Amino acid sequence: MNPFIVSPSPHIRSERTTRSIMLDVIIALCPAWLASVIIFGWRALLVSAVCILSCVLFEYFCRLLMKREQTIGDLSAVVTGLLLALNLPVTIPLWVAMFGSFIAIAVAKQLFGGIGQNFANPAITARVVLLAAFGGYMTNFTAPFDYAGADAVSAATPLALLASDGELPSLLQMFLGVKAGSMGEVSALALLIGGVYLVARRVIKPITPLVFVGTVFLLCGITGGQPLYQILSGGLLLGAIFMATDYATTPSTNWGKVIFGLGAGLLTFLIRTYGNYPEGVSFAILLMNILTPQIDKLTTRKPLGGKKVEKHA
Amino acid sequence: MLKLNGLRLLHYKNSQNAATVDMPVPKIVRIPMAQHMVAPCAPVVKPGDEVLAGQLIGDSEQAFSVPVHSSVSGKVKAVEEAVGPAGGLVRRVVIETDAEQRWIEGRPRTVTSQRELVEAAREAGLAGLGGAGFPTHIKLNYKDVDRVDALVINAAECEPYITSDYREMMENPDGILRGIQTVMRCLDIPRAFIGVEDNKPEAIALLNQKAAGTNIRVEPLKSIYPQGAEKVIIYNTTGRIVEEGEIPADKGVLVLNVTTVANLDRFLQTGLPLTHKRVTVDGSLVKKPMNIRAPIGTMISDLLAFAGVETDGVRKALMGGPMMGTALDTLETPLIKNNNAILVLGEEEARPPRTTACIRCGRCIDVCPMNLRPADLERAYDLRDTERLAALKVNLCINCGSCTYVCPAKRNLAQKHQLAKGLLKRK
Numbered sequence: 001m002n003p004f005i006v007s008p009s010p011h012i013r014s015e016r017t018t019r020s021i022m023l024d025v026i027i028a029l030c031p032a033w034l035a036s037v038i039i040f041g042w043r044a045l046l047v048s049a050v051c052i053l054s055c056v057l058f059e060y061f062c063r064l065l066m067k068r069e070q071t072i073g074d075l076s077a078v079v080t081g082l083l084l085a086l087n088l089p090v091t092i093p094l095w096v097a098m099f100g101s102f103i104a105i106a107v108a109k110q111l112f113g114g115i116g117q118n119f120a121n122p123a124i125t126a127r128v129v130l131l132a133a134f135g136g137y138m139t140n141f142t143a144p145f146d147y148a149g150a151d152a153v154s155a156a157t158p159l160a161l162l163a164s165d166g167e168l169p170s171l172l173q174m175f176l177g178v179k180a181g182s183m184g185e186v187s188a189l190a191l192l193i194g195g196v197y198l199v200a201r202r203v204i205k206p207i208t209p210l211v212f213v214g215t216v217f218l219l220c221g222i223t224g225g226q227p228l229y230q231i232l233s234g235g236l237l238l239g240a241i242f243m244a245t246d247y248a249t250t251p252s253t254n255w256g257k258v259i260f261g262l263g264a265g266l267l268t269f270l271i272r273t274y275g276n277y278p279e280g281v282s283f284a285i286l287l288m289n290i291l292t293p294q295i296d297k298l299t300t301r302k303p304l305g306g307k308k309v310e311k312h313a
Numbered sequence: 314m315l316k317l318n319g320l321r322l323l324h325y326k327n328s329q330n331a332a333t334v335d336m337p338v339p340k341i342v343r344i345p346m347a348q349h350m351v352a353p354c355a356p357v358v359k360p361g362d363e364v365l366a367g368q369l370i371g372d373s374e375q376a377f378s379v380p381v382h383s384s385v386s387g388k389v390k391a392v393e394e395a396v397g398p399a400g401g402l403v404r405r406v407v408i409e410t411d412a413e414q415r416w417i418e419g420r421p422r423t424v425t426s427q428r429e430l431v432e433a434a435r436e437a438g439l440a441g442l443g444g445a446g447f448p449t450h451i452k453l454n455y456k457d458v459d460r461v462d463a464l465v466i467n468a469a470e471c472e473p474y475i476t477s478d479y480r481e482m483m484e485n486p487d488g489i490l491r492g493i494q495t496v497m498r499c500l501d502i503p504r505a506f507i508g509v510e511d512n513k514p515e516a517i518a519l520l521n522q523k524a525a526g527t528n529i530r531v532e533p534l535k536s537i538y539p540q541g542a543e544k545v546i547i548y549n550t551t552g553r554i555v556e557e558g559e560i561p562a563d564k565g566v567l568v569l570n571v572t573t574v575a576n577l578d579r580f581l582q583t584g585l586p587l588t589h590k591r592v593t594v595d596g597s598l599v600k601k602p603m604n605i606r607a608p609i610g611t612m613i614s615d616l617l618a619f620a621g622v623e624t625d626g627v628r629k630a631l632m633g634g635p636m637m638g639t640a641l642d643t644l645e646t647p648l649i650k651n652n653n654a655i656l657v658l659g660e661e662e663a664r665p666p667r668t669t670a671c672i673r674c675g676r677c678i679d680v681c682p683m684n685l686r687p688a689d690l691e692r693a694y695d696l697r698d699t700e701r702l703a704a705l706k707v708n709l710c711i712n713c714g715s716c717t718y719v720c721p722a723k724r725n726l727a728q729k730h731q732l733a734k735g736l737l738k739r740k
Contacts, residue, residue, distance in 0.1 A: 003628060003630065004630060004640070004641065004642055005628050005664070005665065006641070006642050007629075007665050008725065008727070008728040009635075009636060009639070009712070009714050009727065010637065010714030010715075010717050010718050010727065011629065011631060011636075011638065011640065011663075012636070012662070012718065013718055013720075014718055014720075014721075016719070017721050017722075017723070018669055018670075018721050018722050021672070021674070021721055058323030071669075071670070076672075084714040107665045114670060115670050115672055116670050116671045116672040116673050116722075117670075134367065169627055174438075199540055247672050247673045247674040247675065248672060249671045252674075252686075253675075253678070263368075265452045296704070301684045302684065303557075303685050303705075303706040304544065304554060304682065304684045304707050304709065305544065305556040305557050305559070305683075305709065306556075306557050306684075306706045307556065307558070
């Protein structure tokens, strides 16, 4: 018997695995998760537990049903569940959260072939579907520190207040997250900590978030809005840092990321300013997800010393 | 200026301060007739013949071939056929060594023209010693001698572990510079660059000191893999991009490995062809990393025994570096000219990782020095889409392995590219 392993080069591999990347994303989401529990109470923990558990279970059963290799070990379903939870108001009925998890995992992800194959971000898709189907539940926001959970008195988000000229929280409150909104989107501080962690761990490049947020800021500034309030409001930071940087559904080239950020920023601004919805981040990201293959094609670098690529059908 | 992509690797240059140790002549050597690219040689000796060290034992009429010389004195025992590390059948001349190690009479020579230089390189038995094994005389014999105006000496040694080129620079700087000057004189090349990765500051300082006042510039290069890839080092020393289908001479550049040029000089000084090679012996199972100069044809098992390496736990043995080296199926394989390292790895490093689905993270795109899209190439190969493979320029892949290295899903991207090249060729 020959004891040697013969395999093609290279014979060394980096430490990075899909699971370690997903674990880093989970770690990066922890500050926002923690903030959601502090601001909205224990029900935040319950909602996220339900989302994570249902996402993992849906993934498990989808793979089982499709007779494919089991992939719950890569932790991507946990990331999707957590992200979805952070995109929901704390008052959301649990069965709606479960339905969202089904949309995210079964429809947006597994029907397209699982991790890496989906063209639209699962959590965003679920959020948009829930928003369209359960508009009332999805916009039933409570005031911060009102720990009554599902029975809490509803409150308006800063974006709704901006649209109706209501009284806004202070910028510091906005930054820390003392405001109404979805569970994970309120604390800019917590989201930024997560973003810095992801960049430091080289899980994401800062290009898309910077261009995305920068575009919204500039457009609001130019049109005489309140740019600081705009970038601290709604799901912008959550979306820009954690969803517009999703690998499978956003461009892989650096210039592609710039275009994606610009497009998402522009769409967010347009929806927020002129659209029927006070918030437009999810729609913007979803629309840009659809354009991603085209953006990638447009921004492909020329191979080094490559002669002109001949057109093919 | 364009910055080429690359990869930061751990260097593992454990053997860099291990001065070269000469290995005594083993009892038996098996010298392969193919130690270079393209056409193998035919033996010119038969069993029973007495041979001297340095004597010609294999040659070929074909242009793309490099003669083979005996590394020992002794008696030819057999001419055998065996499976080489690349997979094909290779003829080997088996020589039983005597204890005397008698040498042929070397005749030092001076060369002044391209023709003489080309002849000398062939007689010296030189093939690209960086690992590729391209016949050196072919490379030197480019048409229209005036078009090349820059000589690039590849001393990047960007593979982890390997320090054999580094030892050449530290131990034989005068020979290297003399060799470079000879090539420049014969080919009328006005300037030369020695590209060295900046993880070898002592070699850079030493060569700088020796090269003072000449047209030879030592170019410290960032220690980013694959700095020593031909197109990469040409770009990073001269700023020229060798395009698809071109050879470096088309852009006025000639690239030679530092040990190749040193051995060219050795031949001119002594008249003795390439018979011995310095190899780095290292790897997780090696307690004392070494640089050993051994006769070509020495069995790897004998070499490791000399280095005092316990081979029981070996699960993977490599000829060359961990990024581009060849995995051996047995230690009963002879050392050849273009070997620069023998690495032995234990269970933990040898076990291939489990491959999972591509998550389109784009890391492979970020590291590809040729600006290719490795994951897209893999997908195109899996679909046998030759049109797309050609459009994505799979033939520009240099098989450096960077994409496979970074892939978090542990996909064998570089391997797929090699298979894709074969698919395109067959089509």
